[in-house]
Amino acid sequence: MKLRRSMLFVPGSNTAMVCNAFIYKPDTVMFDLEDSVAVSEKDSARIMVYHALQHFTYAEVETAVRVNPLESPYGLLDLEAVIRAGVDIVRLPKTDTVEDVLAMQEAIEAIEKKVGSTKETKLLAAIESALGVVNAVDIARCSKRLMGIALGAEDFVRDLRTQRTKEGLELTAARAQILLAARAAKINAFDSIFSDVKDKEGFIREVSYIKGLGFDGKSLVNPNQISTLHAIYAPSSKEIEWALEVLEASENARKNHLGVISIDGKMVDAPIIARAQWVIDLANASGVMGDYENE
Secondary structure (H helix, E strand, O other), X not given: OOOOOEEEEEEOOOHHHHHHHHXXXXXXXXXXXXXXXXXXXXXXXXXXXXXXXXXXXXXXXEEEEEOOOOOOOOHHHHHHHHHHHOOOEEEEOOOOOHHHHHHHHHHHHHHHHHHOXXXXXXXXXXXXXXXXXXXXXXXXXXXXXXXXXXXXXHHHHHHOOOOOOOOOHHHHHHHHHHHHXXXXXXXXXXXXXXXXXXXXXHHHHHHHHHHHHOOOEEEEOOHHHHHHHHHHHOOOHHHHHHHHHHHHHHHHHHHOOOOOEEEOOEEEOHHHHHHHHHHHHHHHHHOOOHHHHHO
């Protein structure tokens, strides 16, 4: 199971963060060449990220880059640099339509051919507008390179002519649409950043909420949020014990050629068994199986 719980944004112009982001152990490091980089620093940030992507310290972590839009003076320059450097994922900013994804895919394919790359660069589409949310289902299904879609809440609420609140009611429809679109297309769904890094309780509430909805993970702007997010996403001991009980009962039923499984008077069918296996896979990937591995 590939975990993508935490996607840490790293401004491409921040030398210290670009060099050291791997030490915080996020699931994915997201170098940003777009909004967090001033126009005067676009070229130097691109060069710095290009070199960071090739450094051995990033060999063990998934890397992504948010490039500038293709129609900007920097988009194609960004794209060629990061593909040459071997980036895993390109984050497409402000994705409104299927055509946006297909244009980026075409550009990536042309660059891969040009530089002789045998690596298939993946795409992550950022949904940041009402139009993007409306088109999310089509966007999610339009390319085999697309590994996920992500909510960009700051631009989205601006497009709605409202503002972000700690309760997040203004994001309810967008979160639901993006999650359903991702699940229908069998790709990942990522929630937006929680920008108030001082509000730890609020962060915990929001992460617990989006985990409950079904999001695979969340974009982050502060490395201090990573351990909290990972802890919330890890299965609890109670969940692990339940999953092990279900899987053991399922295996016993198979051996004894029983068609019906019941635990504590509750029928266990195929979806429940699949859920139990998912919990164990998640626990293993999260490194929290502990003593259960020896039982």
